[in-house]
Amino acid sequence: MFSLFGNSQEPVVRSAEDQRKVDAQTAKLSLYHFESCPFCRRVRDHIDTLSLNIEYRDKRLDEKHRLALLQGGGSEQVPALRIEQEDGSVQWMYESSDIIQYLSAQFG
Template sequence: MTLSQTPVKSLSLYHYDACPYCAMTRKAIQKLELNIEHRNIQQQTQHRNDLIQGGGKKQVPCLRIEHASGETQWLYESNDIINFISQ
C-alpha cells in the first residue's frame, strides 16, 4: 500500500485568493462538498511558513494530507489535487 492509499486523517489546502489555480481547486472542493481546511498564505504568515517548511516551496495550491499513520504528504498542482480529492 502506498502512502497515498493509506487512510487520511485530515486535509488542508494552502492557497491565496487571487490565484486562478487555487480558485479552480477551491471550486472542486466546494462541488464535492468536502470538509477541507483552507489556509490562506497571504493572510496568515504562519501558514506560508508551514507550507515552505513542510512542503519545501511556496507554491500554491498545495494540499497537505495528514495520514492516519501520522505521515504527512504535500501535494502540489491543481489537477493532481483535484484528482486526489475526487477519488
C-alpha cells in the same frame, strides 16, 4: 481545459451519515492557497462541488501558514494540499490538476 471563472456544477449531496464519514476523512486535509490565485480557485470550486469540508490556509494572510508550507512542502507554490495520514505522517501535494484528481478519486 479549465475555466478561470469557476464552475457551475451542482454540489454533491450526501446523507448525513455519509457526510459525517467524509468529514472525518477531510479533517486530515488542509488546502494552502490565496484568494486571487486562479489555480487555487479551480481547486476550491472542485472542493465545493464535492461538498468537502477542507480547512483553507491562506499563505498571504497568515505568515505561519506560509512558513508551514515552505518548511513542510519545500515550496511556496499554491495550491498545495496537506494530507495527514493515519500514522501521523504528512504528505504535500502540489499542482491543481493532481489535487483535483486525488480528491475526485477519494470522494467523487
